[in-house]
Amino acid sequence: MLTYLAAGASDVGLKRANNEDAYLVRPEIGLLAVADGMGGAAAGEVASAIFVQTAGELFGPAAPASADGAYALVQEVFRLAHERMIAHVAEHPGHHGMGCTAELLVFSGDCYILGHVGDSRTYLLREGELRQITKDHSLVQQQVDQGLISAAEAKHHPMKNVVLRALGADIELSLDLSRGRIFPGDLFLLCSDGLTDMLEDAAIREALASRRSLADKVESLIEGAKSAGGRDNVTAVLCQAGG
Numbered sequence: 001m002l003t004y005l006a007a008g009a010s011d012v013g014l015k016r017a018n019n020e021d022a023y024l025v026r027p028e029i030g031l032l033a034v035a036d037g038m039g040g041a042a043a044g045e046v047a048s049a050i051f052v053q054t055a056g057e058l059f060g061p062a063a064p065a066s067a068d069g070a071y072a073l074v075q076e077v078f079r080l081a082h083e084r085m086i087a088h089v090a091e092h093p094g095h096h097g098m099g100c101t102a103e104l105l106v107f108s109g110d111c112y113i114l115g116h117v118g119d120s121r122t123y124l125l126r127e128g129e130l131r132q133i134t135k136d137h138s139l140v141q142q143q144v145d146q147g148l149i150s151a152a153e154a155k156h157h158p159m160k161n162v163v164l165r166a167l168g169a170d171i172e173l174s175l176d177l178s179r180g181r182i183f184p185g186d187l188f189l190l191c192s193d194g195l196t197d198m199l200e201d202a203a204i205r206e207a208l209a210s211r212r213s214l215a216d217k218v219e220s221l222i223e224g225a226k227s228a229g230g231r232d233n234v235t236a237v238l239c240q241a242g243g
Helices: 044-059 067-091 139-145 151-155 201-209 214-227
Strands: 003-011 021-026 031-038 099-108 111-117 121-126 129-132 176-181 187-191 234-242
Touching: 003 021, 003 031, 003 214, 021 044, 021 234, 031 044, 031 187, 031 234, 044 067, 044 099, 067 099, 067 111, 067 176, 099 121, 099 187, 121 201, 129 201, 187 201, 201 214, 214 234
Parallel strands: none
Antiparallel strands: 003 234, 021 031, 031 099, 099 111, 111 176, 121 129, 121 187, 187 234
């Protein structure tokens, strides 16, 4: 039976006045989440809080009984959180335009289920190889897919933060759902774009592959993003599977 160790942290960064990121770390039931808020009047932090609170509420105190049950719950978290954000804006018109990107990772047996919306990311380090599981829902990623710009150009594109999908901000919710096998030693990273905008994948891999504790790896990632400029809030959650 697989067991899990996890650590997470969030930092306001060096340029922002408040932190609109939120995260959830509950390895005992195999539940991890990161949300990156956006919108005026500081409402981004409301949106990200709604997402992680909804995830914690729906999953409750125990792990899902099956992978199919976990899959359905992931879908329901996104649906309900999206609905709650829209209802919040209806009651608070000054928060119009608020929303969040989100990652929700759930473990069931030897399977993971991942829900993804926006340009936050989930990575997997397996046997020393780092792989980005998610694809950014962003304007520049769309242009990369269409062959209009290169991946290197996308990294520093002036419109790289234009997000095409988000919870709350869109009338229709469009969610990416995936699942896969977990093996002992697998290390998952969920993070906001405040990390990946500042650090190349090679630097992320180096931090994850080190022999430090998970908490120290999280701190290293966040400090690395801040040292590179810290232009946004930075959030990182790590979870490692053990046999």
